[in-house]
Amino acid sequence: MPTEMLFREDAYAKDCTARVVAVTEAGILLDRTVFYANSGGQPGDAGTLSWEGGSLAIADARKGPEDTVLHLLPADAAPPPEGAEVTIALDWERRHRHMRMHTTLHLLCSILPGIYATGNQIGAEKSRLDFDLPEPPPKEWFTEQLNALVAAAHPTGERWITEAELDANPQMVRTLSVQPPRGAGRIRLVRIGPEDAPVDLQPCGGTHVRNTAEIGRVAVTKLESKGRQNRRIHIVLEE
Template sequence: MDPLMPTQPLFREDAYAAENPATVLESSEAGVILDSSVFYPRAGGQPGDTGTVVWDGGEMAVADTVKGPDGSALHVPAPGATVPPAGTRVAARLDWNRRHRHMRMHTTLHLLCAAMPGIYATGNQIGAEKSRLDFDLPEPPTKEWVTERLNELIAGDHPIGERWITEAELDANPGLVRTLSVQPPRGAGQIRLVRIGAEDAPVDLQPCGGTHVRRTGEIGRVEVTKMESKGKQNRRIHIVLVEEDK
């Protein structure tokens, strides 16, 4: 078998694309690899996307998306789901509400780094219902202070953009990396930077491969529900989205 071509990561070109046409490159009970996909494969603390893969006469529920071989995205079928054969033309459809909550949460965690400059994250987990960030932080502020500061940054409605730098440029500016547990992926020669705020005076700027909202105002209100100790200096901060009454 010829080596698989990597899946074109459409989520990186447009994080708001919820569906795309694609061709099945490989199919098995382990999962389906498409030539292009809007599905984000689990990485960097952000969960893999869920949704459906639909074709003429069939539909496969996607229970998870993980990294496959050679940079591909493996769409993992739900138990008992029928998988489409290789060569099938399909439509890949996200569970958009879940993905959008991940985007709001992910951007909030970047703002949390901005709220406490000079502090390095030691771990993170993004979820649709709640998220957490661990910090190397001997004397943390109160959860009320962090909640207020986060909502101030969100209310600023700062634009969010990206640019790419070389690995050598990152090596020359190591302070851009705000995490001790997850390092930017290397080997491709370029590193993606996600910027919150103006280019000439960013609120936050750090390497990231995940998906984000377009502006901080899109996040809505958040709340720090708990801060706990996970070691001598390691502090865990739990965050939820505060949904407004409709």
């Protein structure tokens, strides 16, 4: 039974009620969740799980079998019984920083048209994106370009396309290291900017802010060589 992933419809949902489907050594399966499962460079969410008679911390969320989300427990934690109704709540400050960072990495892709990302990692304190880019501009140029896009207050949105539509438009895939998941028949696109003239449009399953202004000021702190052509761009949030 797949987990209903509420963050796909509303990335700002901070908590929800759910029912425990199964308790395994790998973690707790719920019928629905607001927790994002670690994938695509974005960490899994953390937070709390509570029910009548108990509560515990959720340390991480990971992908489970057959489109499910596993909520990981601390060692020796006593889980709720199967079938129990629970309330699951995000560590919202951490998640929101991930959303701000993730949207910033999409903006970074937009200022390097035609250049493919080769790796990424999103964090609450710092993030990085690797590009096949032998001669990058200086870090000050990246910082200026990114903050101009943030200040422009571009709205973000999403829509779904078929796998066949993506195959007909392969240029929408901007990463060489992570490919959109297939098999469900449809692909989620994340858009920054207006529908008729997007600043960025690419497949993504992660969570994002509603408007780039929400990101606040960012800074590119370092450009690092990771091979003959691969360059790593390090980013932090300044606010």
